[in-house]
Amino acid sequence: MSATAIIEIIDLKKIYGTGDVQVAALDGVSLKINQGEFVAIMGPSGSGKSTLMNILACLDRPTEGSYILDGEDVSNLSRVQLAHIRNRKLGFVFQSYNLLPRLDAAENVMLPIIYQRDPPVPVGERRDKALAALDVVGLANRAHHLPKALSGGQQQRVAIARALINDPVLILADEPTGNLDSRSSYEIMALLHGLHERGRTIVMVTHEPDIAQYTGRIISIRDGKLETDKQNGKLGEELRQKLRLAIQESAGTES
Numbered sequence: 001m002s003a004t005a006i007i008e009i010i011d012l013k014k015i016y017g018t019g020d021v022q023v024a025a026l027d028g029v030s031l032k033i034n035q036g037e038f039v040a041i042m043g044p045s046g047s048g049k050s051t052l053m054n055i056l057a058c059l060d061r062p063t064e065g066s067y068i069l070d071g072e073d074v075s076n077l078s079r080v081q082l083a084h085i086r087n088r089k090l091g092f093v094f095q096s097y098n099l100l101p102r103l104d105a106a107e108n109v110m111l112p113i114i115y116q117r118d119p120p121v122p123v124g125e126r127r128d129k130a131l132a133a134l135d136v137v138g139l140a141n142r143a144h145h146l147p148k149a150l151s152g153g154q155q156q157r158v159a160i161a162r163a164l165i166n167d168p169v170l171i172l173a174d175e176p177t178g179n180l181d182s183r184s185s186y187e188i189m190a191l192l193h194g195l196h197e198r199g200r201t202i203v204m205v206t207h208e209p210d211i212a213q214y215t216g217r218i219i220s221i222r223d224g225k226l227e228t229d230k231q232n233g234k235l236g237e238e239l240r241q242k243l244r245l246a247i248q249e250s251a252g253t254e255s
Ligand SMILES: Nc1ncnc2c1ncn2[C@@H]1O[C@H](COP(=O)(O)OP(=O)(O)O)[C@@H](O)[C@H]1O
Pocket: 016, 017, 023, 024, 025, 043, 044, 045, 046, 047, 048, 049, 050, 051, 052
């Protein structure tokens, strides 16, 4: 049985600018990511990580090459069609959480399904779904809290619940631990690892090797080209143990 590809990109190029000031932000990247993988994308500043994530997120289109998402070629879709795919298939986690400050945790989690059209989620079901997603991230008891009443790590967990609510085929996370202290970072990695163990497909950008080691596969890019692509030899249980230790140790060193 061959694994199902969620992401397949073939000779992807993204060229910015015109004439002799062209920049190849992506310069022929080919990559396959299967269902259930937990992948870290690394690379120095300017290497093309954000450009790649924007294309994977259906926020931008490649100049050349193809992007097949969950079996569907999305390389040449219109902006409206891409927005539709984004809503149906993708969940997003950002470095700065991007929660709306006047909405409580449950209302923030509900946002993606409020705009969902196919099929629409009945008003009466939205809150139940949001509470279920908050439960997955361990925050069911914080449903009525505004973001400012939550720690950074808790806010990021709310954002992860929001990413889960429409049952996406792919979760894309851009530096999800970038704003967090080390203990909260490891806790977020433990949460993502748990989602991965339950079958979620997750692709995250990070510039921290210490964080990337808790994923299943590390891809590095440089100058718009794929540089290395390594499977993490460690098994799920080993990583879980290691994360538990990291959380304990970082708790001990912080005041
Ligand atoms: N909108 C844009 N217009 C022109 N050049 C861009 C644009 N976005 C990114 N670039 C260039 O493309 C390259 C890759 O950028 P980016 O994908 O943001 O890298 P990273 O996220 O790894 O720091 C850089 O040289 C950057 O200056």
